[in-house]
Amino acid sequence: MNSTAENSMSPEQSFQIINDMIGRARKNYNSTISFYLLLWGMILVISPWLDHGLKLMGVEYHFLVWILLAAAGVIIGVIHGIQLGKNKQAPSILDKVVLAIWISCSVSFFLMFILQFAGYLKGPEFFLISGIGCFASGWILKFKPLQIGGLSFWIITPIFYLFPEYWKELMTLGILIGYVYPGIALRKHVKNAK
Numbered sequence: 573m574n575s576t577a578e579n580s581m582s583p584e585q586s587f588q589i590i591n592d593m594i595g596r597a598r599k600n601y602n603s604t605i606s607f608y609l610l611l612w613g614m615i616l617v618i619s620p621w622l623d624h625g626l627k628l629m630g631v632e633y634h635f636l637v638w639i640l641l642a643a644a645g646v647i648i649g650v651i652h653g654i655q656l657g658k659n660k661q662a663p664s665i666l667d668k669v670v671l672a673i674w675i676s677c678s679v680s681f682f683l684m685f686i687l688q689f690a691g692y693l694k695g696p697e698f699f700l701i702s703g704i705g706c707f708a709s710g711w712i713l714k715f716k717p718l719q720i721g722g723l724s725f726w727i728i729t730p731i732f733y734l735f736p737e738y739w740k741e742l743m744t745l746g747i748l749i750g751y752v753y754p755g756i757a758l759r760k761h762v763k764n765a766k
Contacts, residue, residue: 696728699732707722
């Protein structure tokens, strides 16, 4: 880089470039993240209640609703991701960082899902990973609802162990605060930015 150009850039200009980069990343990811937060939010709000209802009705394999809805979510998510990939411009470094966070969380979710069905996990541990994804993305994109969502997942996790009989209610509350609220807020943010 030219030494004259380095000397001519003020700290304020450097800060503005960083803020512009964050703004572009936020704009790129707002509609994408909101879609996935709302998709998985709805799946995870419906699943425990549908499972419970099927169990009360005497359906033997009531727990399969989790697998079926998760599979539907993965298929819908992959199709949506492929469509977005065709229309998207070159990703910025912040785009790549946020994507890496959520890919890491998704792999962790998949492994934890297998461990849970094998009987090694009880379930609330998923909220710890969700907290990382939401809080880190919210911090990078400077979006408070995602940060609040991440914090809510971390706060609710130990409460699961204190009150296990209320797991459906706690899960619903956590998902509504952690995924659905930020998803709706991101969607509104995108509409207001147009």
